Amino acid sequence: MRRTSLPGRAPSRRRVLGGMAALAALAATGAVGTAGCAAPAAVGRGRTRVRFWHLYGGGDGVNMQTMLDAYRAAHPEIALEASTLQWGAPYYTKLGMAGAGGRAPEVAALHLARLPGFGPGRLLDPFDLDLLAEHGVTERDFPADLWRRGRIGGAQYAVPLDTHPMVLYYNTDICAEAGLLGPDGRLKPIRGTEEFTAALRAAGKVTGKPGLVVETLGAGTIGPWRLFSTFYSQTGGTLLNEDATRITVDDAKALDVLRFMRRLTEEGLAHRRVDYNGTVGVFGGGETAFLLNGEWEVSTFANLDLPFSMTRVPALFGRPNAQADSHCFVLPHQRDRGGETNEAAHAFVAWMLKNTVEWAKGGHVPAYLPVLEEPAYLDLEPQSEYRSVIDDVALDPPAWFAGSASTMWIELGAVFSGVLTGSRTPRGALEEAKARLRELLDTPDPLGGQA
Incomplete structure (x- = not known):
């Protein structure tokens, strides 16, 4: 049985630190490029492309795929390209390399407790809170502690999806x-x-x-x-x-x-x-x-x-x-972030947050508080039985x-x-x-x- 939110085989300390050091060098020089990562503002018949990288496999990967399919059905004007990458250190290394080269996907998943070590301002871009608000998502919709942990240097680098x-x-x-x-x-x-x-x-x-x-x-x-x-x-x-x-x-x-x-x-x-x-x-x-x-x-x-x-x-x-810990959405660094793709990325994040009843079926507690009051969520048993823990989670330092x-x-x-x-x-x-x-x-x- 495969666990979906924990690593399968742990990398050695030397391997982790060595890989991070190599990534840091690449980030400093900006020498990293990821083949095929450059995204045009639109593709096909005027459709805006949004790429989403995540690490959800197993059970929660099935729930995520259902959500992504529903998003595509509701937004035919968006060409959503979702990629599931290998959980753990391989995922974070690849995401960091893409951000270091400024040729990353529009949106990605991250564990919130890993945010401080992931180079906000270098490997990640901040969210435009006005853009999120235009789509009905604001700070007051989240537990205060989870939202605060996504804020570094006065900018919001992570928007929480859940807590697990x-x-x-x-x-x-x-x-x-x-x-x-x-x-x-x-x-x-x-x-x-x-x-x-x-x-x-x-x-x-x-x-x-x-x-x-x-x-x-x-x-x-x-x-x-x-x-x-x-x-x-x-x-x-x-x-x-x-x-x-x-x-x-x-x-x-x-x-x-x-x-x-x-x-x-x-x-x-x-x-x-x-x-x-x-x-x-x-x-x-x-x-x-x-x-x-x-x-x-x-x-x-x-x-x-x-x-x-x-x-x-x-x-x-x-x-x-x-x-x-908490899964969250982040915006990997792009040299030319902005325009239609950036607006579509914010809209995508807002839609996903508002539609997390499906995500909750896999056990995770949605971080978007209005979902916790929806009848469809409250009808989930036993998933809704422990929802009050959202206010008492203990994240890593x-x-x-x-x-x-x-x-x-x-x-x-x-x-x-x-x-x-x-x-x-x-x-x-x-x-x-x-x-x-x-x-x-x-x-x-x-x-x-x-x-």
Whole structure:
């Protein structure tokens, strides 16, 4: 089973940094050109061409294709050319090269947490907010934090499409037998670590197996990082200061989280050794009551006719936060951006945002707030059950090495994996994590930092 919002095989640190450095050199010289990337203002019988690059494959790729087909049907005057590129580092390298040469597509997808390291002002062009407003899209239509993260140096370089947070999947049959469901058939509220562990024990008595499954190991594993990030953000702790120049880890809070993570596997409440695909198989096979994972596997489990639902990650450490990233729209740098193609690009982004009910079917929570009130969205179950998380997402700090498919995810995922499997102590993992953060902070941004 292929995960659509997480990397399949992680690149090595050397490969990532080397590739970024090479890209930076090309950006500085402007020597990069992409064959066939130059776009005329119009093609065919007066049709304006808009090219859209994205990295959506698998389940959400199907949803995206449905949206693109609907856009084409509604806009015969636009020649939309959509290209699906390989997820992760290959995608970002190609997109960066196109922007460095000024011969990029009109619109592209980006993970919001990767924006600071992607050279806004050099590899990306800012949005014209007046143009977006002409098509009914303004700042007030988005969660304040997500919109703010797209703004750098006083200009809006990213417009959020969604957020894709960690959520709690639960098997409704097992939870019913364990007495964990309310009269409405939904999971009873869980608050704090003790209530959560009690729920896991009750579920384990039904199945005879650990009550929870979460990714703990594997090549390029990042599940342990996402688990730590979720719980640590609930404590109010931070990794870095606001401008991502200094480590601000609260050791006491981080150790509380890491000791709880160790407790889950040490006490047999969660499976100790399981990779990403294994977690999908264990939960999909009805072997466990709970799965902590991104919401993008909803289609996988729905296709299995599994008795399940989804809810927000419980507030175990105070705040109701959940680790997340956000897909967003960006305008890759073009030497001659403007005119009909630029206007059409803004109109395309606005239309896509207003039509994200289809996108939500794949699990993602639309960032365009009016969609969250549409009856068609509210009728989506279980997708609409966790929509309130849009106000409590915990994005990575604004550092060049953070965000989806980033070096930080891979490095810290490997460190925290050891806590879950038992090969590292919580304190040892914390010290190693801080050491790796220091090394990343000491490594210059290959693209020269924020604009």
